[in-house]
Amino acid sequence: MKILIVGAGIVGLSMARRLDEMSLPYTLIERSSGWSQDGAGICLPANAVAGMERLGLKEPLVAMAHQVSEVSYVKPNGQVISKASLLEAPLDKQPFLALPRAKLLNLLRKGMDKKVRFNIQLKAIRQSEDGADVTFSDGQTEHFDCVIGADGVNSQVRGLAFEQTELEDLDVTNWRFLIDQDTSDLQPTYYLGSDSFFMRYPMPDNKVYCYAHVIDEDKKLLNINNKHFLLDQFKGFEDKVIEAINAVGPDDEIIPGRLNAVQSREVYSGCVVLIGDALHGCPPTLQQGVGMGLEDVHCLADLMEKGVEVEALLRQFRAKRIERISWVIDESNRVIRMASKGRSFLGRVIRNFIVRKQGPANVAGWRKLLS
Ligand SMILES: Cc1cc2nc3c(=O)[nH]c(=O)nc-3n(C[C@H](O)[C@H](O)[C@H](O)COP(=O)(O)OP(=O)(O)OC[C@H]3O[C@@H](n4cnc5c(N)ncnc54)[C@H](O)[C@@H]3O)c2cc1C
Numbered sequence: 001m002k003i004l005i006v007g008a009g010i011v012g013l014s015m016a017r018r019l020d021e022m023s024l025p026y027t028l029i030e031r032s033s034g035w036s037q038d039g040a041g042i043c044l045p046a047n048a049v050a051g052m053e054r055l056g057l058k059e060p061l062v063a064m065a066h067q068v069s070e071v072s073y074v075k076p077n078g079q080v081i082s083k084a085s086l087l088e089a090p091l092d093k094q095p096f097l098a099l100p101r102a103k104l105l106n107l108l109r110k111g112m113d114k115k116v117r118f119n120i121q122l123k124a125i126r127q128s129e130d131g132a133d134v135t136f137s138d139g140q141t142e143h144f145d146c147v148i149g150a151d152g153v154n155s156q157v158r159g160l161a162f163e164q165t166e167l168e169d170l171d172v173t174n175w176r177f178l179i180d181q182d183t184s185d186l187q188p189t190y191y192l193g194s195d196s197f198f199m200r201y202p203m204p205d206n207k208v209y210c211y212a213h214v215i216d217e218d219k220k221l222l223n224i225n226n227k228h229f230l231l232d233q234f235k236g237f238e239d240k241v242i243e244a245i246n247a248v249g250p251d252d253e254i255i256p257g258r259l260n261a262v263q264s265r266e267v268y269s270g271c272v273v274l275i276g277d278a279l280h281g282c283p284p285t286l287q288q289g290v291g292m293g294l295e296d297v298h299c300l301a302d303l304m305e306k307g308v309e310v311e312a313l314l315r316q317f318r319a320k321r322i323e324r325i326s327w328v329i330d331e332s333n334r335v336i337r338m339a340s341k342g343r344s345f346l347g348r349v350i351r352n353f354i355v356r357k358q359g360p361a362n363v364a365g366w367r368k369l370l371s
Contacts, residue, residue, distance in 0.1 A: 001310065004029070004134060004144040006157050008116045011276030011293035012150030013108040016115060017055055018301035027144075029136070031121040031151075035109060039253045040176035041209025042101040043188070043201055043287045045366050046094035051294025053094070060107055065097035066204040070187040073360045075352070078238035081192065082355050084363040090370040091363070098188075098203050100178060104290075125160045127270040131310075146310050148300070149274040150293075153260055153281030161272040164264040170283060170336050172259040173221040174213035175230060179247035181208045190360065191237055192351070194342045198234055198241050210244050211284070213259065215340050225254045259283040261333050265326060267318040271310050275300060280325045285332040286365040292328055296321060328369070335361045 008030035019026045052061050072083045086096045123135040131145045149157025159165045183202035191198040199211040227248045261282040276293035303313045341347035
């Protein structure tokens with residue numbers, strides 16, 4: 001089988017590693033001109049760690065990551081609404097880890113430099129009965145039996161091969177940054193504001209990953225990425241939040257973004273299949289990007305290992321993945337919408353009541369996924 005992987009991010013690299021393991025040849029293309037870095041952090045729930053274990057990378061991952069054991073949802077003033085342990089079944093199958101995104105990428109990139117064709121993207125995909133002719137941005141055309149789009153939430157592959165290509169905009173602008181701060185007493189803490197949200201998540205080496213978001217229907221805030229804006233936006237939150245924003249140094253990066261979700265449930269079209277964020281990119285409510293992406297990788301690779309031919313392989317891949325993927329997207333979107341209810345006093349009371357009764361929404365989601 002001649003395989004093309006589009007995108008050398010976390011999921012594309014993981015797919016390539018599984019194919020290497022099975023000695024299946026592939027072409028891996030990446031649109032950036034070299035390895036690029038993203039300064040913020042990444043949180044890995046137990047299923048993501050299980051996915052890394054299947055790649056043979058759990059040991060080095062654990063060595064470079066910080067393990068967390070409890071999650072709290074709190075009011076802006078720090079008063080606890082709900083707390084949950086991560087050390088009880090079914091959450092205790094693997095550790096919950098967190099680390100700078102760059103470290104996770106470096107781990108997956110190790111030994112892969114020569115296997116990536118950088119600075120190249122797609123121009124066209126022409127499908128026929130026996131595969132696809134893919135034209136690259138350098139003008140070359142090659143034939144492949146299977147094209148795997150691992151090119152992220154704004155997937156070009158989806159745009160070229162699928163019918164429903166648009167993303168759903170969830171009316172939320174977000175910012176991410178890493179700061180130096182003592183983490184000895186810190187467990188993941190999520191502050192539920194009225195129209196805003198702030199997360200403090202401990203990382204290795206006394207670093208804290210901060211994520212903030214604000215409801216922003218008109219996208220007015222999208223281009224703002226300075227700490228003075230964040231200080232103003234989160235004034236009234238407890239001192240630890242203000243200290244975290246104040247800890248952003250002049251050379252530290254605040255990364256702005258927008259919360260979007262994939263709407264298509266096509267999964268594949270002909271011999272073109274999507275995996276990772278290209279397939280199920282959605283708000284990071286359940287921090288399932290890496291976990292679900294690695295589940296895609298192992299599911300697809302296991303089917304390839306069995307020697308299933310392409311049409312049946314992609315049909316079976318969809319059948320195995322669609323329910324779980326749809327649930328994660330829908331649930332992640334639902335929690336974002338529920339958080340938005342906090343804009344009115346009554347909405348806030350109802351939202352906090354639900355969180356108090358059901359526990360932190362992400363932990364409830366992880367329990368379901370790990371059961
Ligand atoms: C604000 C935010 C916070 C998040 N937090 C978490 C978290 O804590 N935990 C978690 O598990 N997940 C989190 N996620 C999701 C997580 O970042 C992704 O799931 C993860 O990066 C894996 O994505 P991927 O490899 O599928 O795509 P990407 O990381 O987007 O990688 C895609 C790769 O493809 C390349 N590419 C794009 N287009 C083309 C093209 N046309 N041709 C060739 N190459 C191309 C890109 O340059 C990139 O290298 C978060 C996401 C957001 C937005």
